[in-house]
Structure formats: C-alpha cells, structure tokens
Amino acid sequence: MDRMTHLSAGPSAGPPRSGGIDRRSLLRGAGGLGALGALGALAGCGAAARPADDIAFWHLLSGPDGVTMSELLDGYMATDGAATVTPTVLAWGSPYYTKLAMASAGGRAPDVAVMHAARIPGYAPGGLLDEWDLDLLGEFGVRQEDFPELIWDKMMVEGKLLDIALDSHPFVMYYNTEIAEAAGQLGTDGLLLPVSSPEEYREQLLALGAQAPSGFGLSWGYLGDGSNQWRMFCTYYTQLGGTIELPEGGTMQYQEELAIQAIEYILTLIDGEVGNSSHDGGTAISEFATGGSGAFYGGVWEIGSYRNEGVPFDMQVIPGVLGRPAAYADSHSFVLPHQSSPNEERRRNVHAMVAYILKNSIQWANAGHIPAYSPVVQDPAYADLVPQSHYADASDYLVYDPPAWFTGSGSDFHTYFGNDMQNVWARRAEPLEGWNAFVARINDLLAKPSPM
Structure with missing residues (x-):
C-alpha cells in the first residue's frame, strides 16, 4: 500500500x-x-x-x-x-x-x-x-x-x-431514458433522437418536459457558479464559430455578435418552459437525480452520483444545433x-x-x-x-479555456464571468451590459504584467 x-x-x-x-x-x-x-x-x-x-x-x-x-x-x-x-x-x-x-x-x-x-x-x-x-x-x-x-x-x-x-472531462448532456422513451424521443438504437436546429431541439426538450414530474425538459444550474455559466456559454459560442484570444498587454479579442447570440440562446433554455430560470448547481443536480427532469447539462464527473441515485440515464455530446458540436473541457x-x-x-x-x-x-x-x-x-x-x-466522440470537439495566466479550472476568469453574467441569466440585466462588464474586467487583467 x-x-x-x-x-x-x-x-x-x-x-x-x-x-x-x-x-x-x-x-x-x-x-x-x-x-x-x-x-x-x-x-x-x-x-x-x-x-x-x-x-x-x-x-x-x-x-x-x-x-x-x-x-x-x-x-x-x-x-x-x-x-x-x-x-x-x-x-x-x-x-x-x-x-x-x-x-x-x-x-x-x-x-x-x-x-x-x-x-x-x-x-x-x-x-x-x-x-x-x-x-x-x-x-x-x-x-x-x-x-x-x-x-x-x-x-x-x-x-x-x-x-x-x-483524460478529458467535458461538459455534456445527460438524459433520462425512461422519460425520453415516454416522450417518443428514443430511436431504435435506444439513443436520444438527433436534432439539427434550435427549433427541433426546443420541441424535443418540451416533449421531455411534458413527461417529467417537474415539467422541465432541461436542468442547468447557474446561480453562484461562474464555472458552470462559462461552460454553457463557451459551448454555444463555440458552436457558432466564436473564438477568444487573450493577448498579454492587449485587449480581449472576440466576436461580439456571436457572444450575444449565444447568450440569448441560453436564455431560451432557462425561460421557465424548457428549463427552470433560477437553479443553482445543487438544485439542478437534485432535480435530475430524482427523476424530475428530462435532461441535465453538467460535467461527466456526475456519473457516479446519478448511478448511486438509481436514475435511468444515458449521455451524449450536447447537440450542435447552432453549428458544429462543441464540448467545453479540461x-x-x-x-x-x-x-x-x-x-x-x-x-x-x-x-x-x-x-x-x-x-x-x-x-x-x-x-x-x-x-x-x-x-x-x-x-x-x-x-x-x-x-x-x-x-x-467529445474528444473530437474539445474546447479549452483561452490561454492566459488567469484562466483554467477554478480560476478567477470563471469567477468574473459569473459575477458579471449572473444578472443576465436572471433577466435583471441586458446581455450586452453583462458581457461588456466581463470584457472590461478581463482587459484590466490583460493590462497588468503576468505574475509569472
């Protein structure tokens, strides 16, 4: 030993x-x-x-x-x-x-x-x-x-x-197989039916929600969790073709139109119909673990806890309904x-x-x-x-944080994103307002010499 x-x-x-x-x-x-x-x-x-x-x-x-x-x-x-x-x-x-x-x-x-x-x-x-x-x-x-x-x-x-x-540990989609079957959303292979557009995906999630005790097709927790907010944003921003560069001594390079489009799309997933508009990480996990919702967005590390709860589930890469699939990961x-x-x-x-x-x-x-x-x-x-x-197949679509001395798992980069965007998800601030506040904070960091 x-x-x-x-x-x-x-x-x-x-x-x-x-x-x-x-x-x-x-x-x-x-x-x-x-x-x-x-x-x-x-x-x-x-x-x-x-x-x-x-x-x-x-x-x-x-x-x-x-x-x-x-x-x-x-x-x-x-x-x-x-x-x-x-x-x-x-x-x-x-x-x-x-x-x-x-x-x-x-x-x-x-x-x-x-x-x-x-x-x-x-x-x-x-x-x-x-x-x-x-x-x-x-x-x-x-x-x-x-x-x-x-x-x-x-x-x-x-x-x-x-x-x-x-390893890689990506942000993925879990789904309740019993709810999906009852909703007619499982294929002959026993897997969730593929979707190719935001409209098709919304219909699928609403169908799951119609069979779920909570009434929600998707569980995702964001309150107080900057990392989970960033994982969700990065997934859809990358699907749209968005990129971010963080040059030391420069300013954050990004595509504003795509960033706002990704934010607005995420808001449609937590609109009170598809998904709960005010979950934190714990309540989202609990909702799915107790069989209350049709699907869940989270890290692959939740497998063990869901198995222990006995919930029937399967998993897949988050559907690429806005473009090529993307799997935020570290x-x-x-x-x-x-x-x-x-x-x-x-x-x-x-x-x-x-x-x-x-x-x-x-x-x-x-x-x-x-x-x-x-x-x-x-x-x-x-x-x-x-x-x-x-x-x-998530290994084919991995997206890591943009390189900088302040990014990565558990970093201030994620914390600042959560601080500036949480009011946007709660509909107390406009998407551009929250995004610009985040960009300004990152530019302040880029203006400082790397501690390394």
Missing part, C-alpha cells in the same frame, strides 16, 4: 511575479503570512535526499477519483522494478496551484504532480515546469500518435511537451514541477509510472472521464462501458 500525505488548503492566491522566481515574490503574490504557513506544509517534500525509487507525487484528486488513483498507483507499484510512490493530496483550487508554484520556486518540488491542462499556460513562462522526454515515454509504449490531436495540441506549450494528459494532466538538478533515474521512474497509468486508464474511465490515451478508448472493453462510450 502506498504512503499518503494530506495537506489542508492554504490561502487562495495567484502565481509569482516576473523578474525571477523567488520566495519573496511568491509570498507577496500568495498573500504574505498565509503563504508562510503553506511553505511550512511543503517543507517535508522536496530536496531532502531520497532514493531514486521513491517518487513524491502531488495531486488534487479526492472522493472516487482519489480512490481510483490510489488503486492505479498500487497496480503500478506491484509491477516488477517499480518505484515506491508517496502521494500528497491537497485541496482542489487556487491554493493547490499556489503551493505547487511555491514548491518549485523554493526547491521543494515533488517529482510529479497533477494539474488541469488549462492552468498550464500560466506556469510555462515562469519556468515552473520541466519538459517530458518523449523518447523515454516511447520506451514505455507511449507515443504522440496515441493522443487525439486536440489533446496533444494542449499538451504542447510554447513548443514544449509540458504535460501528459490523463484535462487532468501530469506535470514535472521544475527541479534544478533532477535525479535521472527518478525521472525515468516517473515516466514509467505515468505510462502505466495511461495504459490502465480504463479504470479512470469508470468515473466518467474520457481517457486521453487513445488505445484505451479504442479497445473493445471501452465500448462495453455505458454511457461512457456514448460520448467518447
């Missing part, structure tokens, strides 16, 4: 400032005295002499994901010649990323860590991450062609292989926190550990995540996973 250390969450903060990575700048950026406590928590994990077959591994996976990762590590350590892995589990969110940055800057970096892929562009310019050795990965059977193109592109940052994706990725003098044998062991986990990531798929390692998804055993195999 592997050894495991748990560290509590520290203060929420941003990465260090430019001009050299040092503790002083990190502490200033992380909130002073609170960060000192975080550094104390890091003291036991880093530069102290350890054997090369002892891997220090930090991650932010808890609950079922944490259990699955522990099982995968046990499997790796049971193989011949495997190193010992000592995981350290930290709380998800900004505190985790702050501590990881401080560990790298302070010479206390773990040998390997998990980050969300969309967070990595904020770390790359500061030299906080080391490159993976593709040739060494190849010795363990992992190659570039083993990853979908969209995921591989996200793994390459500034021309360097800075992360190895374990990826859990392995990174090599910077070490000034890495032990070559230990680095080799880290590559072996990650290759083992990738090759056995069908276990990871049980939690709903789509394995990034394509041979697993292409294996006949994956086709037997339902509903996972029914939305595996």
